[in-house]
Amino acid sequence: MFKALNIPLTIGFFLLCFWTIALLFSYSRPASPAKPAAGTGVRWLLRCVCLLFLATYLYQATWQLAGFGRPAFMDFMRKYSRRPVNPAKEMARGSILDRNGVELAVNARSDNLLRRYPYGRGFCHLIGYADPMFGLSGLEAADNAFLNGSSLSSPDELGRFSMNILNHRKAEGNDLILTIDARLQKTAAALLRNRPGAIVALQPQDGSVLALVSAPSFNPEELDASLFSDERKNSSPLLNRAVQGLYPPGSIIKIMVAAGAVEGGFSDVLDCPAQGYTPPGPHHRPIRDHEYYEYQRRDETWQGWGRIGLKEGFARSSNVFFAQMGVKLGSRQLNKAAERFLFNKPLVLFEGSSGTISAKQSFWPVVSPEDPGSLAQQSIGQGALLVTPLHMALLAAAIAHDGELYAPRLAMRTPPRLLDRIMDYGVAEKLKQLMRYTVEHGTAQGANIKGLNIAGKTGTAQASEGADHSWFVCFAPLERPAIALAVLIEHGGYGAASALPVAAELVRKAKKLGLLEPEAAPPAETKNKAAKKNIKLK
Amino acid sequence: MVREKFTIIDAWRFRRQERSLFFWSFLAILVGYVLVVIRKTGRIPADWQGYLPLLVYLGAMLFIHLILVLLKFRGDPLLLAAVFFLAGFGMLTQFRMGTFEIIISDRLSNYAFPAGLALMLIVTVLFRRGRFRVLRPLAIPCALLAAMLLGAILFLGQRYRGALFMPGYINPADLIKILLMIFLAGYFARWQKEGEHAPVGVTSLVPMLLLWAVPMGLLVLQRDLGMLVLLNAVLLVLAVVATGRISYLFFGVLGAGILGGVMFLFSAHGQARFTTWLTPFADPTGKSWQILQALSAMYSGGLWGVGLGGGSPQFIPIASSDFIYAVIGEELGYAGCGIVLVFYLVLFFRGYQIAARIAAPFGRLLATGIITTLAFQTLLNIGGVIKALPLTGITLPFISHGGSSLLTTFLGVGLLLAISERETETKKIIERPKAAKAKRKRSAGG
Numbered sequence: 016m017f018k019a020l021n022i023p024l025t026i027g028f029f030l031l032c033f034w035t036i037a038l039l040f041s042y043s044r045p046a047s048p049a050k051p052a053a054g055t056g057v058r059w060l061l062r063c064v065c066l067l068f069l070a071t072y073l074y075q076a077t078w079q080l081a082g083f084g085r086p087a088f089m090d091f092m093r094k095y096s097r098r099p100v101n102p103a104k105e106m107a108r109g110s111i112l113d114r115n116g117v118e119l120a121v122n123a124r125s126d127n128l129l130r131r132y133p134y135g136r137g138f139c140h141l142i143g144y145a146d147p148m149f150g151l152s153g154l155e156a157a158d159n160a161f162l163n164g165s166s167l168s169s170p171d172e173l174g175r176f177s178m179n180i181l182n183h184r185k186a187e188g189n190d191l192i193l194t195i196d197a198r199l200q201k202t203a204a205a206l207l208r209n210r211p212g213a214i215v216a217l218q219p220q221d222g223s224v225l226a227l228v229s230a231p232s233f234n235p236e237e238l239d240a241s242l243f244s245d246e247r248k249n250s251s252p253l254l255n256r257a258v259q260g261l262y263p264p265g266s267i268i269k270i271m272v273a274a275g276a277v278e279g280g281f282s283d284v285l286d287c288p289a290q291g292y293t294p295p296g297p298h299h300r301p302i303r304d305h306e307y308y309e310y311q312r313r314d315e316t317w318q319g320w321g322r323i324g325l326k327e328g329f330a331r332s333s334n335v336f337f338a339q340m341g342v343k344l345g346s347r348q349l350n351k352a353a354e355r356f357l358f359n360k361p362l363v364l365f366e367g368s369s370g371t372i373s374a375k376q377s378f379w380p381v382v383s384p385e386d387p388g389s390l391a392q393q394s395i396g397q398g399a400l401l402v403t404p405l406h407m408a409l410l411a412a413a414i415a416h417d418g419e420l421y422a423p424r425l426a427m428r429t430p431p432r433l434l435d436r437i438m439d440y441g442v443a444e445k446l447k448q449l450m451r452y453t454v455e456h457g458t459a460q461g462a463n464i465k466g467l468n469i470a471g472k473t474g475t476a477q478a479s480e481g482a483d484h485s486w487f488v489c490f491a492p493l494e495r496p497a498i499a500l501a502v503l504i505e506h507g508g509y510g511a512a513s514a515l516p517v518a519a520e521l522v523r524k525a526k527k528l529g530l531l532e533p534e535a536a537p538p539a540e541t542k543n544k545a546a547k548k549n550i551k552l553k
Numbered sequence: 554m555v556r557e558k559f560t561i562i563d564a565w566r567f568r569r570q571e572r573s574l575f576f577w578s579f580l581a582i583l584v585g586y587v588l589v590v591i592r593k594t595g596r597i598p599a600d601w602q603g604y605l606p607l608l609v610y611l612g613a614m615l616f617i618h619l620i621l622v623l624l625k626f627r628g629d630p631l632l633l634a635a636v637f638f639l640a641g642f643g644m645l646t647q648f649r650m651g652t653f654e655i656i657i658s659d660r661l662s663n664y665a666f667p668a669g670l671a672l673m674l675i676v677t678v679l680f681r682r683g684r685f686r687v688l689r690p691l692a693i694p695c696a697l698l699a700a701m702l703l704g705a706i707l708f709l710g711q712r713y714r715g716a717l718f719m720p721g722y723i724n725p726a727d728l729i730k731i732l733l734m735i736f737l738a739g740y741f742a743r744w745q746k747e748g749e750h751a752p753v754g755v756t757s758l759v760p761m762l763l764l765w766a767v768p769m770g771l772l773v774l775q776r777d778l779g780m781l782v783l784l785n786a787v788l789l790v791l792a793v794v795a796t797g798r799i800s801y802l803f804f805g806v807l808g809a810g811i812l813g814g815v816m817f818l819f820s821a822h823g824q825a826r827f828t829t830w831l832t833p834f835a836d837p838t839g840k841s842w843q844i845l846q847a848l849s850a851m852y853s854g855g856l857w858g859v860g861l862g863g864g865s866p867q868f869i870p871i872a873s874s875d876f877i878y879a880v881i882g883e884e885l886g887y888a889g890c891g892i893v894l895v896f897y898l899v900l901f902f903r904g905y906q907i908a909a910r911i912a913a914p915f916g917r918l919l920a921t922g923i924i925t926t927l928a929f930q931t932l933l934n935i936g937g938v939i940k941a942l943p944l945t946g947i948t949l950p951f952i953s954h955g956g957s958s959l960l961t962t963f964l965g966v967g968l969l970l971a972i973s974e975r976e977t978e979t980k981k982i983i984e985r986p987k988a989a990k991a992k993r994k995r996s997a998g999g
Binding site: 021033035064098103 | 578585587591793794834851857858889895897898901932936939
């Protein structure tokens, strides 16, 4: 019966305390003056003590009121707090959803598992894990505060945070909605078949990431210590190859070199003999096309391409042509192009409330004019040149979007951001034609599928050991690009052999899912048209 | 200037604020007491024995108030009011923890609360009206006494929970805080003239530091690192306040950093506490169990707490002494912790004001030393509980369970009260109560 008194008595206790404090303050107002000189030190001391107490009290709030922002602490409480009131058990971390609201990460209601990942392996690098034992990684780590409801960067989040502070026994996090399409991502992961490699799919009109897959993968619900130990170092399942993997680009760099050539008004026809091309200067070995070696293996003699222009050189992916053209264009032109194409620059994939996920910097060694050897090598994507798959996908997206490069965008709450116009409309249009021609008549004929209208470029990059890395970079459909792709398969051989079929299959899937329809992103589309008109007027 | 006689009636009026604040504090404590009793027994006790701790509190406070009025005491009434509240709150918390049961008790420390209040009154009465200055020549004997006390504990004491105790779990080491403050104040005051900073150079500090090193060395041997940190921090503050040289703070912190680093290398005890502080989740069920349970309790409490007596302090090891702040956090919430902190700050504010108003160096330094010790002690304890600092094993003044710590706190506050009356002796200041009285009349009329 007396239990009913608890609440009124508690309120009474607080009110009486507050009243006493108010009285105390009203009494202490008339302060007698202190001795000025001698009192200074003491008054400073008082100020310092007050500040220290204030800081302590504020820090206390980060545990007592905003403790829901500390995942390890919540986990401890869930497991080891046997108090009748246990807010940690009630708190709900936000889910991670794809663009259609499909749940990718949700709370698990069990003691030894924090989160359930319905799609498991295919999303493990992108979403990461939140594990009671192994901590956080991926998006779970980068957007931890947002997911826990303790971030403050928007009015909505502020409101959620205040509600959590006031009613922290049922703290709730914010749901993170991604631009990813779970169906496409799942298909992409399946297509890689756990071969080491990476796939990045973007929407050119605003940089939205549709899929970002890396393989080999791991199961985020069943982490164990061996995953982190050295024995699996060679396959590195924890590494997100799409953003952290640096690879020689091979022939796909010819897209950038061709852009430089078109810009520089290059229209020469070059002789591309079978014996190859040796850059001027001592100690250089001839650069040859792979057809030469293929004929040699069959004990036949290859005649070479003869005299060809940029269109044929690009479509045949002729190393001899591009090495010569690179040297002719000169180091200044190519260094400038590399700088504009985001080489040697930081590239941020996602800026979250608790951290950022950024790609490794793609590396273009700046070539000096006296070094035609390196210039020739880098023009065909070899040498010390290194790129990430995300970067190459962005490159394709920029061409697809008439030269406008949008920053990659992973969360729906991040507004699209135009990074830069990296080439003129005319140059982009020319490159589009080159890439389409490559699919119709060149090395990428495997992607010439009716109704898809893919434009792309294959790449075969010599690895430091083992078979070549297989690349394919493309966008589709040609008239109104809605998807840009970069596919990399480590040691996959020719680009046309292993990366290209994966990309083509993925574009087919995207079309089936309706991602290539014009209404996929109407506002960006209209803006795009307006931009086109402006350029045409000029 | 006519010297007006300060009668008992005047004293009764002068201490009006103290009385009214005590009245409201008592009401708050009473309500809290009833809450705890209801949670404990499910009923409101009808007989007077059920209210014994509360009656002891009421009686002691009324007694102190009346004695001070009768003695025409003119020390700071607001300081005493803050002490009244904190003492009542401490009593309430200890009663809630079940460590304050006067009737059925044979443990010495349970009498610490009434004994402490009595000690405070005795010290105030003994040293009031500037008589605290008799302590000034005792500076060096005080340091020697502190060293002897520590030596005695080292040889006679037993180890319990990482600290040394004399038989009966009394730890007289706390008393050295007051002894060493008297020593420091007396030593610095030697060079200081009224209203000026002491021109103390580094060389003249050497004998003091040598003497200071003896008790500090004994503390190291006892592994009482919390006390060591506390006392040396106060030493630095006093050196700066006495000399007005900020450089002492800089070199002091530098020296303390080096010495602390060296000691840290040899002290496994200190290292363990430090790593627990830095990485609490490395060993959650072992070394960090206590601190994490304390933080869990506070998080469960939230803003307003689960109600007095409604929490579960049994899950926090040693909740009633070192971790009492976590219990307050759980049961009264963040708001309740704020209330306690406000009363502490009022106490420190008044204490520093007392210090700033005294011209004589010894009184000012002694008051500064005592208040700074209390303030740092509070900070170290609370900072440890909320994981802002490594755990130091230092108690929360007035509230933590612990006999000698409570006695020392009351002793220090008693001295402070005595010092606060010092100024009313001189002719100049006799005018102030009169002016204040006139002001009060004016405000009462309006």
